[in-house]
Amino acid sequence: MNSKPKTDTVRKATVSLPAKSRITLKVNGAVKQIEVAPWTTLLDALRDHLDLTGTKKGCDHGQCGACTVLVNGKRVNSCLTLAIMQDGAEVTTIEGLAEGEALHPLQQAFVEHDAFQCGYCTPGQICSAVGLLRESRAQSPDDIRELMSGNICRCGAFPNIVAAIEQVMQSEKKGGDQ
Amino acid sequence: MNSFTYTRADDVPSAVREVAADGASKFIAGGTNLIDLMKENVMRPSRLIDISHLALNEINSTAGGGLRLGALAKNTDVAYNEEIEQRYPLLSKAILAGASAQLRNMATVGGNLMQRTRCCYFYDTATPCNKREPETGCSAIAGFNRGHAILGTSVHCIATHPSDMCVALAALDAVVHVTGPKGKRSINFAEFHRLPGDTPNIDTNLGADEIITGVELPAEGFPEHHSYLKVRDRTSYAFALVSVAAALEMEGETIKEARLALGGVAHKPWRDQQAEKLLSGQGPSREDFQQVAEALLRDAKGYGHNSFKIELAKVAIVRALSQAAIREGHS
Numbered sequence: 001m002n003s004k005p006k007t008d009t010v011r012k013a014t015v016s017l018p019a020k021s022r023i024t025l026k027v028n029g030a031v032k033q034i035e036v037a038p039w040t041t042l043l044d045a046l047r048d049h050l051d052l053t054g055t056k057k058g059c060d061h062g063q064c065g066a067c068t069v070l071v072n073g074k075r076v077n078s079c080l081t082l083a084i085m086q087d088g089a090e091v092t093t094i095e096g097l098a099e100g101e102a103l104h105p106l107q108q109a110f111v112e113h114d115a116f117q118c119g120y121c122t123p124g125q126i127c128s129a130v131g132l133l134r135e136s137r138a139q140s141p142d143d144i145r146e147l148m149s150g151n152i153c154r155c156g157a158f159p160n161i162v163a164a165i166e167q168v169m170q171s172e173k174k175g176g177d178q
Numbered sequence: 179m180n181s182f183t184y185t186r187a188d189d190v191p192s193a194v195r196e197v198a199a200d201g202a203s204k205f206i207a208g209g210t211n212l213i214d215l216m217k218e219n220v221m222r223p224s225r226l227i228d229i230s231h232l233a234l235n236e237i238n239s240t241a242g243g244g245l246r247l248g249a250l251a252k253n254t255d256v257a258y259n260e261e262i263e264q265r266y267p268l269l270s271k272a273i274l275a276g277a278s279a280q281l282r283n284m285a286t287v288g289g290n291l292m293q294r295t296r297c298c299y300f301y302d303t304a305t306p307c308n309k310r311e312p313e314t315g316c317s318a319i320a321g322f323n324r325g326h327a328i329l330g331t332s333v334h335c336i337a338t339h340p341s342d343m344c345v346a347l348a349a350l351d352a353v354v355h356v357t358g359p360k361g362k363r364s365i366n367f368a369e370f371h372r373l374p375g376d377t378p379n380i381d382t383n384l385g386a387d388e389i390i391t392g393v394e395l396p397a398e399g400f401p402e403h404h405s406y407l408k409v410r411d412r413t414s415y416a417f418a419l420v421s422v423a424a425a426l427e428m429e430g431e432t433i434k435e436a437r438l439a440l441g442g443v444a445h446k447p448w449r450d451q452q453a454e455k456l457l458s459g460q461g462p463s464r465e466d467f468q469q470v471a472e473a474l475l476r477d478a479k480g481y482g483h484n485s486f487k488i489e490l491a492k493v494a495i496v497r498a499l500s501q502a503a504i505r506e507g508h509s
Binding site: 017018021038039041060061062065068074075076077079080081082084085128131132135137145146147148149150151 | 179181182183184206209210213214216217218226228230254258277278279280281283284414415
């Protein structure tokens with residue numbers, strides 16, 4: 001075991017912290033300017049600086065998917081990217097999916113299929129599913145399961161989550177065929 | 179996370195200058211591993227040099243008939259690239275066997291090579307770990323080592339390299355292009371990652387002042403006969419217990435060339451060209467595949483919890499080679 005004495009801790013703590021930086025994010029269509037420390041994750045920026053608490057902090061290590069948002073149209077784990085790295089990016093969170101009172105088709109399908117119990121993973125599930133449908137790689141329920149494996153639901157609502165996503169996938173396909 | 183400063187690099191020369199000027203600085207690109215390690219206090223860079231905006235994300239043809247993957251190409255973009263899917267399906271399948279869709283949207287080619295082990299003791303700063311802190315000891319050797327290495331280990335470290343993509347790149351004989359203060363150089367994939375030896379804190383032969391600019395795939399991609407077989411505790415979003423990248427070049431019923439790389443079993447993607455040569459000129463047969471598997475694992479050593487991997491690797495090799503021979507393709 002390392003038992004080096006850490007006598008310099010107090011001295012180090014008096015060193016001034018790096019300056020915050022002003023960054024611009026386009027969040028759910030609105031341009032926002034915020035000041036962030038270098039270590040502020042995109043997740044913390046959304047929740048703590050922009051009061052968009054729909055995006056959830058689950059594991060904070062990229063393992064659960066609760067923090068999934070869309071950055072420049074692609075689903076990512078917002079806990080594993082620094083806000084300062086995303087300066088200038090377009091971000092879509094769960095708050096940006098509905099159009100007024102009209103739910104996004106995936107939100108509606110999650111309600112119809114009872115695709116949650118506690119609901120904590122749901123914003124990440126839905127944002128991830130939006131990304132999944134945009135990617136157009138899933139053709140079957142098996143594909144949905146595989147490509148949604150980055151979103152964990154500890155209540156175990158997976159069958160209903162897959163059913164909700166499949167319903168929207170099928171209706172989009174039909175819409176595309178018309 | 180500890181305090182650090184942040185700077186965005188505008189081009190490769192300035193990125194190299196920045197990293198060479200501060201030994202405690204690190205490049206950041208996708209960030210999916212580094213930010214996690216910083217949150218865990220395992221890595222504590224003084225300065226992050228953001229290279230994610232450098233123009234290194236293209237996938238281009240090379241003069242030699244191969245492809246060059248930009249170091250910043252996202253895992254998703256490589257895996258779903260049409261030419262990769264057609265000419266190097268082994269690579270595409272290996273990438274898609276790893277991580278989650280979100281992580282693949284963030285993670286880059288270069289970052290995949292540079293990711294650290296997922297050994298739980300490396301992550302746990304309360305325990306000794308020679309990789310995290312040299313000369314403190316290895317907690318895994320006599321600890322919980324179910325996921326650990328069985329080949330190429332040392333008394334100092336039995337960690338594994340966690341990548342799927344790198345297993346395919348090893349089988350494909352990829353070449354890593356890097357740039358440092360003294361200019362450009364190329365590193366054969368087999369020489370890029372290191373065995374732990376007595377310096378398990380050093381994962382790769384990339385200099386601290388060098389940057390990966392791209393990974394080159396040779397012209398031969400084994401599109402006809404290949405398999406990426408990944409065995410893990412759950413069927414998606416888990417690291418490999420054992421993975422096998424198998425590629426065969428066949429002439430009729432005869433194997434002209436065989437490539438085998440193993441993941442999840444060593445500190446680097448494991449190749450054994452002597453064992454591979456046993457298949458040259460043979461017809462594909464279960465007996466020969468078994469013989470190759472035995473040869474590949476002849477020096478394997480289990481540490482208790484992970485001893486099952488020796489037999490698992492053998493059966494995985496036989497299955498992957500069988501799949502490759504009959505063009506079944508993938509796991």
